[in-house]
Amino acid sequence: MRFIVDKNKLTEALDITAGVVAKKAVNPVLQNISIKTREEGGIEISATDLEISVIIDLDAEVIEKGEMVVLNSLIRDIVKSVDEKTFEFVEESAGKIYLKAGSFKAEVHSLSKDDFPHINIEELNTAPSFFIQGSTLREMLEKNIPFAAKDDLRYTFNSVYFEKENLELKTVSSDTKRLSLAKTFIDEGIADFTMLVPVKTARIIKDILGDQELEIKILNKKTGFVYGNITLISNQIEGKFPDYKMVIPKETHYNILLPKEIFASKIRSIAPFLSGEVLKVVLSFQNKKLTLYAEETEIGRGEASMEVDYEGDTLDIALNYRFLTDILNAVDKGDIMIKIWEPEKPIVFIEKDNDRFIFVTVPMKK
Missing domain, CATH: 3.10.150.10 (DNA Polymerase III, subunit A, domain 2)
Known part of the structure; x- marks a missing residue:
């Protein structure tokens, strides 16, 4: 088997197969990829961990047809390390593959193509x-x-x-x-x-x-x-x-609009006062004001406040800091709406005027 392939296209393919191949496997072949020539031209790169399989078709100059099975991580490291535009792969005898790129040459071991699992792509045809x-x-x-x-x-x-x-x-x-x-x-x-x-x-x-x-x-x-x-x-x-x-409240008593960037900055400002496994942030809503605080016995207390469009009795909600920051990271820039039924019930977060994405988190005990 012998072919020449573009480095950039090969790198993109190997990055994808790296996410599929088994990191730890009883069967070592699952850490390898199959590269074989296609009847219609080019090559086909396959990887599987037996739960997920991927097949990638690439343009390549095929000089001699065949199939080889090589270690994905090794080939990926080599291709990324060598600064050349194309790579030539040659398998002249079983168990050995030669790589050439400019002045670079390498010899790597390969496995038998018969050891690589069959990927049944034909079953997709009628799905x-x-x-x-x-x-x-x-x-x-x-x-x-x-x-x-x-x-x-x-x-x-x-x-x-x-x-x-x-x-x-x-x-x-x-x-x-x-x-x-x-x-x-x-x-x-x-x-x-x-x-x-x-x-x-x-x-x-x-x-x-x-x-x-x-x-x-x-x-x-x-x-x-x-x-x-x-x-x-x-x-x-x-x-x-x-x-x-059943988790998403159908009705809410309070709908409070917050500027995301200001809200996020206030949370970051009290983050140094969070430690251990609890990571509790308390949101205290009062008339036209939101106060956020974090308190740790051995460290102290951090507090920050901002103006909000809220009127009513004091409303305190305790939330997990990591959960809250994950929600804020998922929300695009702009305003975020917090929808509250009761302080102990699941809290809903949505982007202003956009209900395509809904985030829910369960409050912590205050």
Whole structure:
């Protein structure tokens, strides 16, 4: 096998496969990628951890057809380190691959192509599908991913929940203490569905997406994502996502509008007084004023205030600092609306005049 490929295009592909290959694997082949020539020209780069698989088609000058299996991290490091425009790959004998780029030469070991798992891309051909603008889904996933559970043992929460109802598509994530909901409309007439996509898959898709259209193919227990020259197939997580609609208050007693940048700066100013696991920030609303404070017995107390459009009795709410900053990071510039039913009930945050993105967090005990 022998081919010549553009360095920049190869680097982009290897960055994607790096997110798929298994970091720790009982079977070492899962840390490798398959590179093989395509009948229609060019090469095909594949990676899998048996849960998620990706196939990337690249233009290349194919001199001799074949297939090779090489360690992704090694090839990626080499390609990024050598300052040349193209790379030549040559496999003259089993187990050895030669790389050439300008004056640079290297010999790396390879595995047998028979050891690399087969990726069944043909099953996507007949799957029902719909299209969505890549930038739209990327924005939705950017809002969702920080709110998914970090604990891999809670598989249902270590995911992004997709729900299509009529012409509305919603994506939801939660770690049980906070929630992020994003929604958009799609023009496709695909049947309604729900599915749980692993957060690892969501991260990879988010990083791939640009302004092109993305095709999403729905299978029984898998999902296919086709974006330009990239096809990703992911297992869905089995299980039932909790009824997120029960968490979002349908009515609120207080709707308080805050300038996001000023609010965020006040929170940052009291951050030095937060330590340990608690990280509690208290928001105290009074007539036309919001006072924020953090207090730690061994450190002291920090306090900051700002003018707000609030009238009524004193209203105190305690929130987790990290949860609050995650919400503020997810909200675009402008004003943010805090919607409160009762101080002990879930608190809703939305962007002013934009209910496409809804964030919910559970208050802490004061």
